[in-house]
Amino acid sequence: MWTNVLRANVAKVVIELRRYLPNTISMFVTFYVIFLAMLLGVTVVGDPAAMDQNVRFLLVGNAVWFLLLGGINSIGWEVTTEATRGTLEQLHMSPVAARWILLARLVGNLATNLAIVGLMLLASMATTRTWLAVDLPFLAAVLVPMLLAVAGLAFAVAGLAVVYKQVQAMLQISQFVFLAMAFVPLATAPWLELAPAVKGIDMLRASLVDGAGFAATGPLDWLSLLLNGAAYFALGILAYAAAERRAIARGLLGRY
């Protein structure tokens, strides 16, 4: 049953990506332009001696920021849009609980986001002629638990959307929080290790910028990453479930 739910929702995400192609392209272009603006800043203001390192840092940070934005806000926007269209109620009348349908939708969104981020990263690297160290097995091993934390945050945002519906302002402001998460290194703020996904972002940065792989990563790092992902995922699902119960108790599901 779950396989069919996943298949249906991934197919829907891909279909709508094609149908809303101008929107998808403009999203890509927007973030590329933002990257170019940041690159200009780094080039003009940054230390020339550390230019190469700074550009690598920028490449990774921008890609991660885009991934976070797309992932965390995705189902929040989906819930708001579904409520506007009226289809949110249909999702809640399925024999499969709505949270699992939304999880399937999130998997689809994250997968397509990853593909778009990959393309954007290629375009950015080609623009700067700076090539990052890509260790795919390591990246995959870090991304999975990191994206679990992202999914947890996404569900927390979706829970707010189910109850309050109009969360667009909050979603827009949150992109600056994600900017900080994507760019602030753990070395300067170690307490951020407790924040969702930041440990994973740090490990990704270490791999892409400095070439750190499995050999350079200790068991405590993996433990921290896995616990962070699992904890935030569980908390996010619980937050969504609580919000959904409140919305149903107050008859808020269909209201926009």
Added chain:
Amino acid sequence: MPIPHAATTTADALRVGDLRKAYPRRGAPPVHAVDGVSFGAERGRVVGLLGPNGAGKTTTIKMVCGLVRPDGGTIEVCGVDARRRPRHAARHLAAVLEGNRNLYWRLTARENLRYFMGNRGRSPREVAAAADALLERFDLGEKRDTLVADLSRGMQQKLAIAVAVLAGTEVLLLDEPTLGLDVHTADEVRRLVRELADEGRTVLLSSHDMAVVQDVCERVVVIAHGRLVADERVATLLDLFASRAYDARLGAPLSGDQEAELRRAFPLLVVNDGGRSVRVDLPHGDDLYRFIDVLRRERTPLESLDRVAVRFEEVFRHLVRGGSDAQGTHAFAQEARYVD
């Protein structure tokens, strides 16, 4: 399309018992949207859920669908306690809610069917043939690859019903299925609803269109101010409220003496059109002959005499205006015959 029946000891596919829901208001007493509503819908029947705006119909429907949590009462769908096991109950229930709010406009007709069935855990291969057959049955075959946004209102509504039907559930809830549809499409939807009931599905239909209700519903449950007003067969209600009144068109306006004589014989006489027509209540067969005798005696020419036909709309109006509970319906109907 054969409908699998869940094992249950009751003849009702849907049973609602003492359902209650109140919405809190800041600084004011709560609004009791639904206050002790109970009814059942037998297998293979079409039951109308009626009421004026704000009566509690939508809240009732949403509670049955699991979209609003009741404050109290029971909901059983094919014998499953829908409050304790909502996901299990959802396997036996599909709904089309009011308006064009049930579909994804950027997906085609076929994609919508596949998507919603996917969310029910069904594979695309399993659904493909049935989806195409259903689109043909609903006269949407040529539109299978058309975006919902490009379909007419009537086609969107038929597609929404097709999605609910494809789910293969025993119970269907249709909230205002003919709202905003032209006459031809509304007729098609009515035909489809009757066919679905003939196939063994139980349909709970909510509508403000009394002509639709009279046409397709065998029984109606009427709610007003959150409470049950009537739960009765449509035919019985029409009989109860059947008019015993007749409209007589006269050849000449009644004189004062003629009118006085008629009123002596029939105190509830209503004179219209400047005395050129009268409405008279004739509860017994002999009353008709008495009426004609009085006209002949008073030399009042009679052009035509027609029985006043009762429409369900009038029955509904009487029920929500003055009925208080299902048991009072019969007594109230007796009174209502004398109310214009």
